[in-house]
Amino acid sequence: MRLDGVGKRYGLRGPWVVRDVGVELPEGALIRAVGGNGSGKSTLLRIVVGAARPTRGRVVDAPERRAYVPERFAAELPFTARGYLEHLGRLHGLRGPEPARRASQLLERLGAGGFADRPVEELSKGSCQKVAVAQAFLGDPGLLVLDEAWTGLDQAARATLDTLVEERSAAGTTVVFVDHDPVRLAGRADAHWTFTDGRVVDERLGRTRRRQVRITVRGRAAGAKGLTELPGVQEAREREAGHEGGGGAGGGAGGDVVVTVDQDASDDVLRSLLGEPSVHVEEVRPV
Numbered sequence: 001m002r003l004d005g006v007g008k009r010y011g012l013r014g015p016w017v018v019r020d021v022g023v024e025l026p027e028g029a030l031i032r033a034v035g036g037n038g039s040g041k042s043t044l045l046r047i048v049v050g051a052a053r054p055t056r057g058r059v060v061d062a063p064e065r066r067a068y069v070p071e072r073f074a075a076e077l078p079f080t081a082r083g084y085l086e087h088l089g090r091l092h093g094l095r096g097p098e099p100a101r102r103a104s105q106l107l108e109r110l111g112a113g114g115f116a117d118r119p120v121e122e123l124s125k126g127s128c129q130k131v132a133v134a135q136a137f138l139g140d141p142g143l144l145v146l147d148e149a150w151t152g153l154d155q156a157a158r159a160t161l162d163t164l165v166e167e168r169s170a171a172g173t174t175v176v177f178v179d180h181d182p183v184r185l186a187g188r189a190d191a192h193w194t195f196t197d198g199r200v201v202d203e204r205l206g207r208t209r210r211r212q213v214r215i216t217v218r219g220r221a222a223g224a225k226g227l228t229e230l231p232g233v234q235e236a237r238e239r240e241a242g243h244e245g246g247g248g249a250g251g252g253a254g255g256d257v258v259v260t261v262d263q264d265a266s267d268d269v270l271r272s273l274l275g276e277p278s279v280h281v282e283e284v285r286p287v
């Protein structure tokens with residue numbers, strides 16, 4: 001994905017708050033946006049995620065599935081926290097019991113299980129922010145944009161959000177985030193976008209990501225279990241059942257397993273997967 005000559009002004013004669021921005025968003029990159037108040041970060045993030053249109057320029061090759069935690073979350077919702085997340089889960093393509101399972105799991109992880117059945121509009125600001133965060137992790141997006149998503153969360157939920165972001169990033173989602181804490185995900189970012197009066201300097205941090213390959217297999221009865229012990233395997237994850245393109249059975253029994261493996265070890269891992277009876281290799285692709 002990339003932005004090409006993107007500019008934005010509000011109103012016909014308003015000042016340009018984003019000017020001629022050309023940046024690349026490589027698949028799976030973790031990008032931090034940095035800059036003073038009013039420098040254009042939120043405006044550009046809205047354009048990146050498709051929540052606003054650029055006045056000039058264009059957004060090229062944006063992934064279809066996108067998730068967003070906006071700077072301000074509209075809390076006047078006629079739903080309970082759980083009901084809202086389940087509803088969104090279905091919109092994200094989750095089927096059967098999956099929306100409920102994922103909603104409960106995310107609310108628990110964020111320490112929000114205790115108010116899952118209260119109306120969102122009655123929740124405290126921090127609790128509401130947990131719902132705002134949870135909704136962005138329901139699906140399996142190609143792009144995730146977080147605009148000060150940590151703000152208002154308690155310490156435990158902030159740490160959980162760090163972990164959720166790292167999980168998504170390891171799974172190949174491109175992530176763009178803004179946060180006031182300068183050490184937030186320190187050492188993890190692949191690039192910094194530094195904003196000054198709407199202009200952006202794209203600094204590649206040269207974090208050496210090892211080249212990796214993602215192998216999707218179906219029919220492995222033991223799910224992801226044991227796969228991370230194979231040399232070169234960085235992650236093995238059961239794809240959520242009921243998700244579009246996901247395996248049907250769930251719990252790993254016959255569902256899809258996505259294995260992320262260092263490229264140098266990928267031939268050996270493929271050989272051992274192909275050696276397993278009843279395993280079908282669905283897809284092999286570089287990350």
Ligand SMILES: Nc1ncnc2c1ncn2[C@@H]1O[C@H](COP(=O)(O)OP(=O)(O)OP(=O)(O)O)[C@@H](O)[C@H]1O
Nearest residue numbers: 010017035036037038039040041042043044071195
């Ligand atoms: N809907 C809007 N209508 C008019 N002007 C806007 C609107 N949204 C933002 N602006 C203006 O655009 C400029 C950039 O705002 P933006 O929110 O993108 O900056 P930011 O870097 O995210 O700031 P902060 O760190 O304070 O959140 C500011 O001058 C702001 O007042």
